[in-house]
Amino acid sequence: MKSALSFLVAARECEIGELEQLALTSELVNLVGQLIHALQKERGVSNVYLGSKGRRFGEQRAPQALECDALARQVRERFDVLYSDPHGVRNGARLFARIAAVLQGLDDLPGLREQIGARTLDADQSTAAFVRLIAGLLGVVFEAADSATDPQISRALVAMFNFMQGKEFAGQERAFGAMVFVGGRVDDLDQRWQLLIDTQERCFQVFANFADPTALQTWRALRDGPKLAELERLRRVGRAVRAGEPLDPQLGQAWYDGCTHRIDAMRTVEDRLALHLRTLCEQRIEQTRAELHDQQAILGSLSASGPQTPAPLGPQLERSILDMLQEQSLRLQAMSDELDTVRASLNERKVIERAKGVLMAARKLSEDAAYKLLREAAMNQSRRLVDVAERIIEAHELLGPKA
Amino acid sequence: MKSALSFLVAARECEIGELEQLALTSELVNLVGQLIHALQKERGVSNVYLGSKGRRFGEQRAPQALECDALARQVRERFDVLYSDPHGVRNGARLFARIAAVLQGLDDLPGLREQIGARTLDADQSTAAFVRLIAGLLGVVFEAADSATDPQISRALVAMFNFMQGKEFAGQERAFGAMVFVGGRVDDLDQRWQLLIDTQERCFQVFANFADPTALQTWRALRDGPKLAELERLRRVGRAVRAGEPLDPQLGQAWYDGCTHRIDAMRTVEDRLALHLRTLCEQRIEQTRAELHDQQAILGSLSASGPQTPAPLGPQLERSILDMLQEQSLRLQAMSDELDTVRASLNERKVIERAKGVLMAARKLSEDAAYKLLREAAMNQSRRLVDVAERIIEAHELLGPKA
Numbered sequence: 172m173k174s175a176l177s178f179l180v181a182a183r184e185c186e187i188g189e190l191e192q193l194a195l196t197s198e199l200v201n202l203v204g205q206l207i208h209a210l211q212k213e214r215g216v217s218n219v220y221l222g223s224k225g226r227r228f229g230e231q232r233a234p235q236a237l238e239c240d241a242l243a244r245q246v247r248e249r250f251d252v253l254y255s256d257p258h259g260v261r262n263g264a265r266l267f268a269r270i271a272a273v274l275q276g277l278d279d280l281p282g283l284r285e286q287i288g289a290r291t292l293d294a295d296q297s298t299a300a301f302v303r304l305i306a307g308l309l310g311v312v313f314e315a316a317d318s319a320t321d322p323q324i325s326r327a328l329v330a331m332f333n334f335m336q337g338k339e340f341a342g343q344e345r346a347f348g349a350m351v352f353v354g355g356r357v358d359d360l361d362q363r364w365q366l367l368i369d370t371q372e373r374c375f376q377v378f379a380n381f382a383d384p385t386a387l388q389t390w391r392a393l394r395d396g397p398k399l400a401e402l403e404r405l406r407r408v409g410r411a412v413r414a415g416e417p418l419d420p421q422l423g424q425a426w427y428d429g430c431t432h433r434i435d436a437m438r439t440v441e442d443r444l445a446l447h448l449r450t451l452c453e454q455r456i457e458q459t460r461a462e463l464h465d466q467q468a469i470l471g472s473l474s475a476s477g478p479q480t481p482a483p484l485g486p487q488l489e490r491s492i493l494d495m496l497q498e499q500s501l502r503l504q505a506m507s508d509e510l511d512t513v514r515a516s517l518n519e520r521k522v523i524e525r526a527k528g529v530l531m532a533a534r535k536l537s538e539d540a541a542y543k544l545l546r547e548a549a550m551n552q553s554r555r556l557v558d559v560a561e562r563i564i565e566a567h568e569l570l571g572p573k574a
Numbered sequence: 575m576k577s578a579l580s581f582l583v584a585a586r587e588c589e590i591g592e593l594e595q596l597a598l599t600s601e602l603v604n605l606v607g608q609l610i611h612a613l614q615k616e617r618g619v620s621n622v623y624l625g626s627k628g629r630r631f632g633e634q635r636a637p638q639a640l641e642c643d644a645l646a647r648q649v650r651e652r653f654d655v656l657y658s659d660p661h662g663v664r665n666g667a668r669l670f671a672r673i674a675a676v677l678q679g680l681d682d683l684p685g686l687r688e689q690i691g692a693r694t695l696d697a698d699q700s701t702a703a704f705v706r707l708i709a710g711l712l713g714v715v716f717e718a719a720d721s722a723t724d725p726q727i728s729r730a731l732v733a734m735f736n737f738m739q740g741k742e743f744a745g746q747e748r749a750f751g752a753m754v755f756v757g758g759r760v761d762d763l764d765q766r767w768q769l770l771i772d773t774q775e776r777c778f779q780v781f782a783n784f785a786d787p788t789a790l791q792t793w794r795a796l797r798d799g800p801k802l803a804e805l806e807r808l809r810r811v812g813r814a815v816r817a818g819e820p821l822d823p824q825l826g827q828a829w830y831d832g833c834t835h836r837i838d839a840m841r842t843v844e845d846r847l848a849l850h851l852r853t854l855c856e857q858r859i860e861q862t863r864a865e866l867h868d869q870q871a872i873l874g875s876l877s878a879s880g881p882q883t884p885a886p887l888g889p890q891l892e893r894s895i896l897d898m899l900q901e902q903s904l905r906l907q908a909m910s911d912e913l914d915t916v917r918a919s920l921n922e923r924k925v926i927e928r929a930k931g932v933l934m935a936a937r938k939l940s941e942d943a944a945y946k947l948l949r950e951a952a953m954n955q956s957r958r959l960v961d962v963a964e965r966i967i968e969a970h971e972l973l974g975p976k977a
Contacts, residue, residue, distance in 0.1 A: 172647075172650045172651070172654060173650075173653065173654050173657050173677075174677065175674045175675070175677035175678040175681065176674070177657065178653070178657065178670045178671070178673045178674035178677060179670070179671065179674040181657055181660055181666070181670045182666065182667045182668075182669075182670035182671040182674065183667070184660060185660050185663065185666030185667040185670060186666075186667040188660070188661065188666070189666070189667060244575075247575045247576075248575075250576065250581070251575060251576050254576050254580065254581065254584055257584055257587060257588050257591070258591065258661055258662065259661065260588065261664075262723070263584070263585065263588030263589075263591070263592070264585045264586070264588040264589040264592060264723070264906065265585075265906050265910065266585075267581045267582070267584045267585035267588060268581070268582065268585040268902050268903055268906050269903075270581045271578045271579070271581035271582040271585065271899060271902070272578070272899055272903055274576075274577065274578035274581060275578040275899055278578065320665070320667065496674060496675055496678055499671050499674070500671055500672075500675055503667065503668050503671050507668070507924075508924075508928055511921065511924060518914065521910075521911075521914060525911055
């Protein structure tokens, strides 16, 4: 029979295994971030192309597609590494289903590009296709953040996920604005634009709660930089555009360049976050290995006193085992508590997503409209978005067909 | 590169792996339940022995210890199975640390029994040692419930865990009452007794929310049976006992027998829960295997159309892949939502435990006293226990040294 100490050692070994898995996932997350960045650019380029009836950005399409494809290949290689060792993957069922959805989207890219080239779909439809694919990729990042077992790494992943999500809304704003500047007013222009700004803010707020100081500083310097005023001015101009009256092409270019500059800068924040994540994983692995080493030394001196016998331990050794047990259990408890706190922010997101789903089904709304309704209800009631979302889910459970 | 469909299949395979792991864990939980039952009996017997200054139940001690040891050996064998394949274990770090604590407690049993035999500790101290060991075993069950990835199985495990926890409070009440009937009044008798009754009720309430109908019916028949009135009468008599005036030994025996009858009957409910759990695991595995089989058939017809080529799928096949992707993603989303709901009850427990810890540290209280304080605050404020607990943790975070 295995001893208490053997299980303590095995617990550490499991911890190291979980940390190594997290290190792999973190690298994947970083690569996914790069692919998303390239797809965001392709979406923007495609929108200007479609909005200008093929007159502008035509020559930028092919190189941008090549960049996306090269990164997609790298991401798929990482996916294949996970595939080759499914037992090492936490939450394999959910992660792999997310990956399957992403692969389907990547397979559809050539067809999408053909349609864009032939202009057989409009900017809204093209945007929607890219948004879906990027949402799938963010889903992979979300699974990674949700399955982290180490609170520090979980914090870093939650910060990363929220930043990437915020950047994606910034990318959607770029594409939406590009469509408007080049093509003129669209339906619900004001609300849609405001929503894209609000959702960015919300994500960056959560990011700020969990980010490491360096990444946060980089972000703040960027956010409060001189370019912001120009962006705000262009937002104002864009929202005042009239139906069928496209704006000065120079303005459209300025909008696209300004947004791109901002989004590219965001990518540098992501790089910082990724660096922090990598360092953190390495540190935690090293630290846990050192602790394991200490425990194994004690186990060694224990088994030297005779194999399989109910070891007559010296009182000092017995004390140190008890101390280790207590220390490990306190530490795991503290980690579990902290993990719950960090996860709460992910759960909030799940609750809001679910409430949106309820509203979409019950009132036949689009995702945007459902979110808008939620947000208005929260503002009217001076409540947090997540509280309103929870009430909607509760009410649905009481009133719905399940009851 | 692996295709979307390969990942869909891999997702199912992971699901099956997770379910098989759950089936193993469920068997372990059942065996742990049997060991806890035997330890609860040994605790009761030991208390009567100590309370009667060694005059009663002396002859029952040795066979009860043997029963415990035999079951402990079986549990340890299961632990060793987990040990031999740590990568297959979810939450290995935490589960193994819990197991280490249990093994330490089991190793201490012979020493504890010696002290009880020599009557060098009192009934309170003996109870505390058994309570600690059983709490450790329940910790193993809690980890199992907390790491379940299938909502139906998670429900069954949450029901099981709460029932076992409730039964343990019933066991503590038996031991506490036995000590009182045989030894006379103790400090804080009324509050301590009430607390044991209340905590039982709370656990059985959560159990009732998650249990399958058969187990629930078995439990209700038992709870509302004719024996309950007699138990309530004895509770009343016991709580009126005077200091230093032990009661009629017949009453003590009646108390012990009545409680034992009730607790043994609870064990039959646990058996039902275990049976349900096993059936559930088998069904879910079979069902997921069937679904995997269907997917593999499609994958087969796909790869028959040529290896490694960007397969020119027929539109019908492409449609069925899209359907599968969507169906699987909806199903996983629904499972994840339901899992969150089930887990909420475990999270409530964690929150209450943490608030107790805060109170114990801040006001130098015992665990019982901290819980009592929480409960009184909840009653005074007409709030749920978990809400009060949350406020305490929030306040602590604002006021505490971390801030």
